[in-house]
Amino acid sequence: MSTQLRNVPDCTFQNELTQTRFWGGKDRMQCIQVTQRNPQYNPIAGGDMFTHVQLTKHQARKLAVELMLFAEDREVTEMEEMDFTTEVH
Numbered sequence: 708m709s710t711q712l713r714n715v716p717d718c719t720f721q722n723e724l725t726q727t728r729f730w731g732g733k734d735r736m737q738c739i740q741v742t743q744r745n746p747q748y749n750p751i752a753g754g755d756m757f758t759h760v761q762l763t764k765h766q767a768r769k770l771a772v773e774l775m776l777f778a779e780d781r782e783v784t785e786m787e788e789m790d791f792t793t794e795v796h
Contacts, residue, residue: 712725712727714726722743723743724742726739726740726742727740731763739762740762741760743759745758
């Protein structure tokens with residue numbers, strides 16, 4: 708069973724993001740699917756009209772942190788991550 712959650716506020720028209728909570732099974736438990744229209748969708752050529760990502764609660768929590776860092780211009784690049792993990796303490 709799935710539950711439609713509210714759309715992400717202030718994202719409308721082609722940028723609309725919808726959220727659906729669903730049961731991902733005993734291993735994944737409660738999950739979320741975020742869906743948006745595919746901007747390259749062409750009804751004549753076919754393909755997928757929508758794109759989506761499905762996340763467990765753990766993945767959603769981790770992604771939320773990274774998205775907040777990005778929104779605040781504090782994102783961590785792969786090179787910075789590699790430097791951090793290879794430093795000797």
